[in-house]
Amino acid sequence: xxxEGVLAARETSWSSAVSLEEHAVLAAxxxxxxxxTLALEGYSVIGPAVRDGAIVYSAIExxxxxxxxxxxxxxxxxxRLSPRNDDSFFGYVVGPQSWKKFLHPPEVRLWQAERQxxxxxxxxxxxxxxxxxxxxxxxxCELAAIRIQDRVLLEDRYRDPIYExxxxxxxxxxxxxxxxxSTCFCSSMGTGPAVSEGADxxxxxxxxxxxxxxxxxxxxxxxEVLSKLRTTAATEADLHxxxxxxxxxxxxxxxxxDQNGIQELLYQNFEHPRWENLAxxxxxxxxxxxxxxxxxxTTVEDTSTVTGNHAERWRRWDSCFTQAFSYIHGxxxxxxxxxxxxxxITHKLAAxxxxxxxxxxxxxxxxxxxxxVGIDITEEVxxxxxxxxxxxx
Amino acid sequence: xxxxxxxKKKAGAKPTIGVFKFASCDGCQLSLLDAEDELLGVVxxxxxxxxxxxxRNMVDGPYDIGLVEGSITTHHDAERIQEVRRKCKTLxxxxxxxxxxxxxxxxxxxxxxxxxxxxxxxPQFVSTLKLSTPIAEHVPVDFELRGCxxxxxxxxxxxxxxxxxxxxxxxxxxxxxxxxxxxxxCISVARGIxxxxxxxxxxxxxxxxxxxxxxxxxxxPMETPNTASLTSQFRVLGQSDDQISRAFRSFNAWAWQFRxxxxxxxxx
Numbered sequence: 001x002x003x004e005g006v007l008a009a010r011e012t013s014w015s016s017a018v019s020l021e022e023h024a025v026l027a028a029x030x031x032x033x034x035x036x037t038l039a040l041e042g043y044s045v046i047g048p049a050v051r052d053g054a055i056v057y058s059a060i061e062x063x064x065x066x067x068x069x070x071x072x073x074x075x076x077x078x079x080r081l082s083p084r085n086d087d088s089f090f091g092y093v094v095g096p097q098s099w100k101k102f103l104h105p106p107e108v109r110l111w112q113a114e115r116q117x118x119x120x121x122x123x124x125x126x127x128x129x130x131x132x133x134x135x136x137x138x139x140x141c142e143l144a145a146i147r148i149q150d151r152v153l154l155e156d157r158y159r160d161p162i163y164e165x166x167x168x169x170x171x172x173x174x175x176x177x178x179x180x181x182s183t184c185f186c187s188s189m190g191t192g193p194a195v196s197e198g199a200d201x202x203x204x205x206x207x208x209x210x211x212x213x214x215x216x217x218x219x220x221x222x223x224e225v226l227s228k229l230r231t232t233a234a235t236e237a238d239l240h241x242x243x244x245x246x247x248x249x250x251x252x253x254x255x256x257x258d259q260n261g262i263q264e265l266l267y268q269n270f271e272h273p274r275w276e277n278l279a280x281x282x283x284x285x286x287x288x289x290x291x292x293x294x295x296x297x298t299t300v301e302d303t304s305t306v307t308g309n310h311a312e313r314w315r316r317w318d319s320c321f322t323q324a325f326s327y328i329h330g331x332x333x334x335x336x337x338x339x340x341x342x343x344x345i346t347h348k349l350a351a352x353x354x355x356x357x358x359x360x361x362x363x364x365x366x367x368x369x370x371x372x373v374g375i376d377i378t379e380e381v382x383x384x385x386x387x388x389x390x391x392x393x
Numbered sequence: 394x395x396x397x398x399x400x401k402k403k404a405g406a407k408p409t410i411g412v413f414k415f416a417s418c419d420g421c422q423l424s425l426l427d428a429e430d431e432l433l434g435v436v437x438x439x440x441x442x443x444x445x446x447x448x449r450n451m452v453d454g455p456y457d458i459g460l461v462e463g464s465i466t467t468h469h470d471a472e473r474i475q476e477v478r479r480k481c482k483t484l485x486x487x488x489x490x491x492x493x494x495x496x497x498x499x500x501x502x503x504x505x506x507x508x509x510x511x512x513x514x515x516p517q518f519v520s521t522l523k524l525s526t527p528i529a530e531h532v533p534v535d536f537e538l539r540g541c542x543x544x545x546x547x548x549x550x551x552x553x554x555x556x557x558x559x560x561x562x563x564x565x566x567x568x569x570x571x572x573x574x575x576x577x578x579c580i581s582v583a584r585g586i587x588x589x590x591x592x593x594x595x596x597x598x599x600x601x602x603x604x605x606x607x608x609x610x611x612x613x614p615m616e617t618p619n620t621a622s623l624t625s626q627f628r629v630l631g632q633s634d635d636q637i638s639r640a641f642r643s644f645n646a647w648a649w650q651f652r653x654x655x656x657x658x659x660x661x
Contacts, residue, residue, distance in 0.1 A: 052583065053580075077582055077629075096579060285590070287579070324564065324565070370582050372569075372626060373625070
């Protein structure tokens with residue numbers, strides 16, 4: 001059960017999960033062979049790459065494509081790449097995109113049909129099977145987000161076959177964070193920075209001494225891929241260095257959401273002066289929900305051609321920040337941006353627990369960084385808790 | 394679409410479309426011509442009965458669908474739009490001019506008589522209104538299609554939906570939704586470029602942000618634009634009040650939300 005898995009993951013501290021025998025060391029120069037091995041296994045490898053001033057996830061053919069030597073500096077409403085003073089491949093935190101775009105695509109045609117002899121015929125809608133993907137560089141918070149979407153899209157009353165097919169074939173290579181952005185708060189959400197389970201392989205990039213990766217297989221198919229790579233035995237020193245890095249990533253996080261009584265806090269404050277303060281800043285542009293790795297809402301649009309002889313049904317990412325989202329007969333029931341933001345944050349942090357058994361937030365900080373006006377979910381919770389409407393506006 | 398057509402049509406007659414131009418650059422009509430593969434390829438579906446820009450063959454109304462480009466800027470136009478409305482069962486405005494007054498609505502903050510005196514050698518021959526106004530200020534409009542120019546795929550969708558009697562898929566949310574679905578990196582957050590995307594209606598496919606430009610607001614205000622908050626952010630990004638005011642005063646300057654935002658930055 002994924003929901004239990006998420007909870008279990010929170011209770012497992014990194015140090016208790018590690019053992020020397022499970023680990024191996026992969027020289028940085030061998031990282032390319034991991035990519036080529038996965039390609040030989042039939043995977044289309046997706047990983048981090050620099051594009052348009054950010055680190056995004058796209059097809060990777062060799063280590064040349066990776067963002068070696070780049071870091072990301074993040075703040076509310078601001079993201080910049082900056083050069084590192086080392087040659088780390090994974091020396092950034094998280095970018096604007098998440099793995100959601102591959103598992104739960106932004107736009108997908110559900111079916112198409114044609115009018116023939118006075119009736120409709122559903123066309124062969126079997127999409128060409130997508131090549132299985134290997135995700136290289138999945139962070140702990142992102143893995144937690146995937147598990148949350150598993151719960152929503154696979155383990156509820158209805159299963160989403162589109163997500164299911166993509167998810168089942170995906171090979172996941174997690175990379176533990178050894179640093180945090182100013183917008184990170186996975187520690188307080190219990191989702192990272194340590195990777196406990198759910199990945200086929202888990203890497204930790206180590207720089208002190210020689211440039212190398214501590215690697216551990218989390219699944220049988222992970223072990224199989226690992227066995228094809230040239231690795232050496234891990235030492236206690238390697239483990240300690242990895243552990244120190246992950247602990248530093250936790251210790252340097254400056255943001256948090258206090259989980260104590262979070263449901264009561266939101267359920268008991270449907271009326272609060274902070275919501276008006278928020279509404280003055282919120283653009284209702286939906287960027288937060290688009291970048292959120294767990295937001296899963298979609299809308300369905302039917303289209304037809306001018307002749308009416310061909311019709312298609314498309315599914316697209318939707319957002320609770322649009323008016324159409326809450327449109328029922330006669331109008332939108334969440335007419336103000338105050339009500340829309342309140343809906344989003346209350347569902348994300350509180351109602352999600354009742355509905356799916358975990359928080360809907362993994363603490364990745366994307367909604368903070370990619371909000372065009374820098375609204376900070378952690379600050380909004382704090383303001384609600386403190387009872388005032390103080391804060392920037 | 395269920396009411397009886399005003400003109401008696403033969404059984405199986407195609408729905409007729411009339412295209413009418415007011416003060417505009419013709420760009421939206423060109424979008425219609427640009428859609429010929431989709432529209433004329435299915436001549437079985439519609440008859441373009443009146444489209445002076447495209448054909449000398451002009452069939453008298455009434456028309457099932459009237460497409461109106463341009464804003465109202467003269468007394469003559471103000472009368473003519475009444476006549477067009479009477480002839481069209483469904484009236485659709487095309488683009489920023491017809492829907493918000495267009496770029497020519499910049500005159501609305503100025504003295505148009507002064508322009509005429511400066512520009513024309515014989516100003517006495519020029520008769521114009523002080524304001525450039527959208528069609529909906531003069532006659533009831535059934536649907537306003539946004540854009541400068543319009544997106545031809547939205548136009549095809551709108552015509553298809555109108556003919557099928559279904560609701561068109563023309564979203565009123567922000568450009569950001571389209572931009573993020575395309576997996577674009579936000580140019581405002583990642584590069585500090587002032588972008589009107591968060592307050593602008595989707596429909597262009599996030600064209601400018603996809604090519605490293607901030608959104609110019611061609612599709613006008615989105616459903617619930619928070620221009621005051623975006624204005625504050627533009628100041629954070631180093632934009633002067635004059636620059637912010639000018640950003641809001643372009644093709645949709647006279648749309649009331651953009652108009653107000655521009656005036657709040659810069660007293661007229």
